[in-house]
Amino acid sequence: MAEITLVRQEPVQITEADKAVARRVIFGIVDGLGERGKKQWRRLWNNILRLEPGEMVELKTHQARVGWYHRKHMAMEQAVFESQERFENFAGFRDWLKVGAGHCQWYPGPKGGVFPVPDSTSYAKLEQGAMEQFHHDAVEFLRTEHAGKTLWRHLSPVDRITMIETILQGFNE
Structure with missing residues (x-):
């Protein structure tokens, strides 16, 4: 909105x-x-x-969201989650992905640092244009060395790239 x-x-x-x-x-x-x-x-x-x-x-x-686009993004998230080895629950994976994509707010912490709070991607809170930007940022984040190391520690850097590109290719990314 x-x-x-x-x-x-x-x-x-x-x-x-x-x-x-x-x-x-x-x-x-x-x-x-x-x-x-x-x-x-x-x-x-x-x-x-x-x-x-x-x-x-x-x-x-409020600009209406395109349902197929949201479903495509969620299917991509699910495919990455199912192939990775780091996160045991989907909610934790999604929060990590949102923060990595910059889809969050930063707040002062109780001991002087800052901490991220992931933003919502619900239909009511995120218009189509913003959803497309989040999707783009999430895909870019998943292609980073940091994301690859986090998701597949035991793989070589080349194998990590191959892994994420194989998954993303299935979604025309």
Whole structure:
């Protein structure tokens, strides 16, 4: 879910002709679905345009996820998990993968260090574009020497690369 904070800038002089062009563009290219949606869309823009300088409004958007893409990613994770030798439970493996891919938040620890808390990949929390970025980052992380050493300690570096590339090839990665 994308969160956007808008802030009204200092007043700008716009003519009635400018306003008409803006309305034609805003409501002509994209509009609300149905009468109710059209009213909500116009109300949103009217409220935004009525803001005083310095006032803010926060918008939350949600772009639907593509189900097959999520399933492909989860199948890839499962295939890597089943082939590796380090993690005994899938949840631990997923947390490690999320942190390795940078899909986490870092917080101060109780003794002065920092620790990662993996972010969610649920449909409600992660839009399609962000899911694609996470997938890309996860694949890149799985190709690192660190990931290979973690997952297959007994294999040589070349065999580790062969192992992960064989798995990823099955998912067109």
